[in-house]
Amino acid sequence: xxxxxxxxxxxxxxxxxxxxxxxxxxxxxxxxxxxxxxxxxxxxxxxxxxxxxxxxxxxxxxxxxxxxxxxxxxxxxxxxxxxxxxxxxxxxxxxxxxxxxxxxxxxxxxxxxxxxxxxxxxxxxxxxxxxxxxxxxxxxxxxxxxxxxxxxxxxxxxxxxxxxxxxxxxxxxxxxxxxxxxxxxxxxxxxxxxxxxxxxx
Numbered sequence: 433x434x435x436x437x438x439x440x441x442x443x444x445x446x447x448x449x450x451x452x453x454x455x456x457x458x459x460x461x462x463x464x465x466x467x468x469x470x471x472x473x474x475x476x477x478x479x480x481x482x483x484x485x486x487x488x489x490x491x492x493x494x495x496x497x498x499x500x501x502x503x504x505x506x507x508x509x510x511x512x513x514x515x516x517x518x519x520x521x522x523x524x525x526x527x528x529x530x531x532x533x534x535x536x537x538x539x540x541x542x543x544x545x546x547x548x549x550x551x552x553x554x555x556x557x558x559x560x561x562x563x564x565x566x567x568x569x570x571x572x573x574x575x576x577x578x579x580x581x582x583x584x585x586x587x588x589x590x591x592x593x594x595x596x597x598x599x600x601x602x603x604x605x606x607x608x609x610x611x612x613x614x615x616x617x618x619x620x621x622x623x624x625x626x627x628x629x630x631x632x633x
Contacts, residue, residue, distance in 0.1 A: 453619075455599075465625050507578075513550060574604045575605045
């Protein structure tokens with residue numbers, strides 16, 4: 433369960449949004465509506481002016497990003513010089529987790545990761561698949577996905593597979609998108625507009 437009350441002022445923009453939900457959550461809205469700002473305050477890369485972030489009843493509001501058990505994935509979330517397999521295990525190794533080869537193989541098969549090059553030589557969509565796989569293998573409590581599905585081929589099929597892996601691993605997720613139809617792949621949908629959030633289903 434996620435319990436979030438987020439207030440943050442950035443210049444003329446004011447984020448004032450609440451979310452209490454669980455599962456695989458879609459956040460839609462136009463550019464500039466506050467989707468990325470919301471994810472960044474949840475991740476801890478932006479400090480809240482007022483409010484709280486609770487993940488599985490654990491209050492992480494005052495914790496630094498690396499202590500929150502939250503991973504934020506953006507289209508730039510990759511380490512260019514790492515080979516694919518080493519990258520996939522990187523987050524787990526940083527956390528000193530034991531690597532489960534069967535789970536790594538399952539993630540690769542489910543997410544269509546069959547290539548081995550360095551990340552810098554891959555297409556944007558391929559890099560995003562690897563970044564999302566890396567997040568899963570690091571076993572956080574929550575994955576935040578900021579427009580990272582957008583450049584992936586067969587997007588809705590990929591999102592459905594990613595959702596299934598999250599569910600099996602008991603990982604919650606919030607993903608932002610400008611494609612309204614992506615909400616069909618989620619448990620719950622929210623619309624962000626001018627810093628305010630409205631639950632759609």
